[in-house]
Amino acid sequence: MDNDVDNSCIVKHFKSYATLDEKDQQLLLSLEEGPRAWPKNTILWHQNDQSDCFYTLSKGWACSFRELKDGTRQVLDIYVPGDIVGLREFSFQKRITSVIMLNDAELCAFPRHHLDHIFSSSLMLCNIMFMITSRDQAILLERLVNLGRRSAREKLAHFLVEISYRLQRTNARVEDHLSLPLSQSVLGDALGLSAVHVSRTFQEFRREGLLKTGNSHLELLDIRGLEAVAGFDAFYLEPPISDSRS
Template identity: 45%
Template sequence: MNEEISCIIRHFSHYCSLSSGEKQLLMTLEDSPTDIKSGTLLWEMGDPANEFCTLKSGWAYSYRHLEDGDRQILEVFLPGDIIGLREFAFSQRLENVRMIDDSVVCHFPHKSMLDVFRQSLTLTSVMFAIGSRQQALLTERLVTLARLSARKKMAHFLCEMHMRLRQTNPGIGNQLRLPLSQEQLADILGLSPVHVSRTFTALSEDGLVFRDRHRVTIPDLSALCAEGEFNDYYLSDNVRPLLGEIA
């Protein structure tokens, strides 16, 4: 099992222990890998919603266009994530999805998800937990957009991304790769690109964050969390006892 294939397994294993059979079942969701270039539109709002994708490698984001021509990025997808999960009950896509960098994506029809549900209560439970966490991420983003200053928004977002990456890559340390442009960060945080640049400069001057192109260093994660009023409750391990009781 190579590192790329095991990414979705590491993601699911964050929620509970998986048997060898359950790992094999997850791997069937990555039977058809497709290389997709940075900037490619994976699908568009209004397209038929008849399949999911697993992100085997690379990053992607979902977004909506606003009437004034602006764009709001809704969610950032990382390796191991399932894209399109929230649209399972709908016949059309609710948002656009575009690749952030060169990626490997595996498409699988809704029927494959139903096969997983029929064969494994554990994976079904984890799938619901993942859907719940995606909703929690959107709720947290809504609160930060509405209530926090630009400085706190940026600090909060960086803490969130660091924790998400650390859950599937425990050896990440105090650095993370952040392949997002100024414009993309602006559309995530509801700021202008100029404001994003100024905010990074201010955080750097205070020794909280240092950025070198797509590499971000966080010298003191606790200090950055305090700056961004970041509480990891919506990303923490508190789902595990629930899944244990179900199993």
């Protein structure tokens, strides 16, 4: 069982917010029962589908998006291992976004009504759930600033650095070199940039030794250099409150 805890992305994610006792960790492991494989490009759900559960993403990457009438889409978030997918829609009867797999992934479904057990059994897990939703809101607010007030170079660098910081919650090996399954198309849809704009910015970053691209993957070669381009401040990614038990 200890090995299950050590390998659990969601336990690592929650422990980055606060110290968890054995009972809390076992409750969290119940969210990862019955993992199911989802191939790359599979739609997890469509906008307006019934909202009856959320998921923990134990392996792989996904993104949420809204489809527009002209056939384009706006990517709203990128999900990395350890993230909870669909928690933002907890109070809605229908899905407000669509979600697609960016590579082969593994997810565990968790019926919404099971949250009652989590909330009644652990005040700490309830508090952390609130912190996670608060942080997700902060990320969306920062995304608005990114879309509206930063240059293409700053937008792209900021977004990539943000992803690297989020990965550090569940992957201690993230340092200054990182491979991401993000295509130019996904990044353009997330940042409101044309394919030409994304391609031109990538060329600049490649010449500067900040990243390299290929096969729908990005390799970040100099995260600190990208931070400097973006003027990145990680304040909005910090846990909102400290561990009340410490």
